[in-house]
Amino acid sequence: MARLKGKVALITGAGSGIGRAEAILFAKEGAKVIVTDINEEKGQETVKEITSNGGEAIFMKLDVTNPKQWQEVVKKAIELYGKIDILVNNAGILISKSIEEMTLEEWDKVIKVNLYGTFYGCKFILPAMKRAGGGVIINTGSIMGIVAYPNEVAYDASKGAVRILTKAVAIEYAKYNIRVNCLCPGNTRTPMNEPWIKDPKLREEILRPQVIKRFAEPIEIAYGALFLASDESSFMTGADLVIDGGYTAT
Numbered sequence: 521m522a523r524l525k526g527k528v529a530l531i532t533g534a535g536s537g538i539g540r541a542e543a544i545l546f547a548k549e550g551a552k553v554i555v556t557d558i559n560e561e562k563g564q565e566t567v568k569e570i571t572s573n574g575g576e577a578i579f580m581k582l583d584v585t586n587p588k589q590w591q592e593v594v595k596k597a598i599e600l601y602g603k604i605d606i607l608v609n610n611a612g613i614l615i616s617k618s619i620e621e622m623t624l625e626e627w628d629k630v631i632k633v634n635l636y637g638t639f640y641g642c643k644f645i646l647p648a649m650k651r652a653g654g655g656v657i658i659n660t661g662s663i664m665g666i667v668a669y670p671n672e673v674a675y676d677a678s679k680g681a682v683r684i685l686t687k688a689v690a691i692e693y694a695k696y697n698i699r700v701n702c703l704c705p706g707n708t709r710t711p712m713n714e715p716w717i718k719d720p721k722l723r724e725e726i727l728r729p730q731v732i733k734r735f736a737e738p739i740e741i742a743y744g745a746l747f748l749a750s751d752e753s754s755f756m757t758g759a760d761l762v763i764d765g766g767y768t769a770t
């Protein structure tokens with residue numbers, strides 16, 4: 521039995537890495553997937569992969585830092601499908617620099633995509649979910665919102681904020697049958713991590729706290745998102761789901 525049969529899911533940053541794996545998995549489980557990304561070409565590649573395997577997906581261009589685009593995309597999605605059952609706020613960026621080297625513009629950019637992007641997603645989708653009688657939001661935190669990593673000040677701060685934003689939305693919207701949880705991946709084999717995957721010294725350093733000594737594959741994170749999106753997690757809200765190879769256990 522498909523676990524997301526009849527559901528409509530909107531995923532941000534679904535042109536690459538974890539977001540792409542989530543889009544493909546959700547479609548396999550019967551969801552109609554609205555693949556969004558700032559990068560149209562990569563988003564379309566995800567759609568093609570889904571539809572060529574018999575799944576249902578469409579692409580909508582969305583820069584998560586743009587509130588106007590958010591409103592347009594939500595409106596278009598509702599016109600098309602009548603509802604959005606699942607939102608995955610997945611889009612995120614990382615700029616790795618020391619606090620003193622990081623420019624004010626770089627700080628703003630990371631906070632804008634990771635934190636404002638997640639806030640906008642919640643804000644603009646909640647009215648539609650309320651009207652529909654419920655929904656599920658999955659925000660994407662990180663182990664770097666639980667513990668800090670050197671040279672990632674804006675990223676760490678944004679992800680810590682996403683975790684508590686998740687709880688704030690969850691407690692306000694439980695009465696509307698809307699569940700909101702935070703998926704916290706550990707080190708995953710995606711383009712975001714390329715420098716650490718390529719360089720043996722950096723790799724050794726970043727994997728040191730983990731007890732499972734490898735990068736996660738994106739699908740291993742997507743399975744967590746699927747659990748949070750499905751009714752199997754019906755008693756879960758305002759919580760973190762940490763999938764990190766034991767990184768934060770040590």
Ligand code: NAI
Binds near residue numbers: 533535660662664707
């Ligand atoms: P990725 O770099 O492979 O993919 C990110 C996607 O987001 C890209 O398709 C990109 O075009 C899109 N994007 C960037 N800026 C955007 C914007 N303004 N609006 C819309 N889309 C935008 O990244 P990855 O690794 O798949 O990360 C996905 C999420 O998981 C991010 O929130 C990241 O912080 C989080 N995460 C990743 C971890 C990892 O080890 N890869 C670990 C913990 C969390």
